[in-house]
Amino acid sequence: MPTHTSEPPSPSTSEALSPSGERGRPLTRARRRLRPRGLLLSVAGAVVGLAFVTPLVWVLTNSLRPSGDTFRFLSPVGWETFLTLSPIADNYLALVGTGLGRGILNSLLISAVTVAVGLVLCSTAAFGLSALRFRGQGAVFAVIVVSFLIPFDAIAIPLADLFRDWNLQNTFTGLILPGLGNGMAIFMLRNFFLAIPEELVEAGRLDGLTWWGVFWRIYLPLSRPALMGAGLMLFLFQWQAYVWPLLMGTDAEHVVGPVALANMQGQFSVDYGLMFAGSVVLILVPLVIILSLQRYFIQSVSTSGLK
Structure with a gap:
């Protein structure tokens, strides 16, 4: 009987295909x-x-x-x-006798209202610019893009004169209004909404959903990551605002955190330890909020998607 001898492996076998x-x-x-x-x-x-x-x-x-x-x-x-x-801890204990605490509370109130109301306005505007079709849609979107390309401080002074004529100085309404319609937030939400397939919208319309139902039942559940990002953008816009609150909140009842921190600087001397302690407190507040929401943001990114 013929014997079968094993042949040496060919050169190609040493370069076997990987799973990829x-x-x-x-x-x-x-x-x-x-x-x-x-x-x-x-x-x-x-x-x-x-x-x-x-x-x-x-x-x-x-x-x-x-x-x-x-x-x-x-x-x-x-x-x-x-x-x-x-x-x-002397510098932090000295903050108790300053107006920084009242300023932080005012900043939190202004930022919270801005996020709540601003998300409603920005998301509905983004939905109208992405899902609906109407004349002048491109022109409206162009105006929104230009609005966030112009620095807000460049229009703060003439806008403050207009708000004074409306008797909105030293009011929380005057401090909140400019931050509600954020062009960058609308731009980001619109781009996210455009990625949602039109088939889902058509299916919802065939099931009898109104446009508000499509927005509430389809767009918003799929847009939680974008909404959280836009909300964080609105929050930081108000939290770090300085020029506008300096023009509109001139009394002690409407002072915000950054302005209260600047007011602690003396005319001829500066207590740097006190100023740095106040700066750390102003940094910790948004840092705690961001870290506490990070888990929910990652979870919403990982679980959201188009089925």
């Missing part, structure tokens, strides 16, 4: 070539992140020091510049 359909060795070599590039991008990202974090760490450290030691360790720069071994 590519040969193993070229895929491994490609991954090896990508490692230095990925490492370089990681290092660049770490450097950029460190550049953003370093000033914040310096502010936090000096808020825990006496005001006289603010610039003591600045030259030469060392570990004591960004770290203190004897932190004190």
Whole structure:
């Protein structure tokens, strides 16, 4: 009987196809070539992140020091510049006697109302510009795009004169109104709405849904990530506003957080420790809100989609 001898594997067998359909060795070599590039991008990202974090760490450290030691360790720069071994809470306790607490509460009220009302206005405007068809639709959208390309501070002074004529100065209505119609939020929501298939809209209309029903039952449930992003945009617009509240909220009852922080600066001297403590408090409020909503934002991104 003839004997069968095993033949050596052909060169092609050493380069078997991977599950992705590519040969193993070229895929491994490609991954090896990508490692230095990925490492370089990681290092660049770490450097950029460190550049953003370093000033914040310096502010936090000096808020825990006496005001006289603010610039003591600045030259030469060392570990004591960004770290203190004897932190004190005197600067934070001194904030109790200032108007910063009232300003933070006013900022929270203004921002919360702006988010609630602004999301309704911006989402309905985005729905009308994406789902409906009417004459002049492109012109209306162009005006909205131009509105957020113009810095708000450039029109703040003439707009403040108009609001004074309407007796809206030193009112929460005057502080809230400019932040309700955010052109950037409308632009972002409209682009998200355009990605929703028209087949879903047609199916909803065939089932007897009105346009309001299509908006409420189809568009909004699928747009939770975009709505959360737009809401965060509206919140930050009001929270960090300074020029407009400075023009419209001139009394103590309507002062906001950034203006209250600026008012703590003396005419001839500045308590840097107190100012840095107030800055940290103003940073912590939106930071806590963002971190607390991050889980829901990720969950909405992962669970939303078109079935």
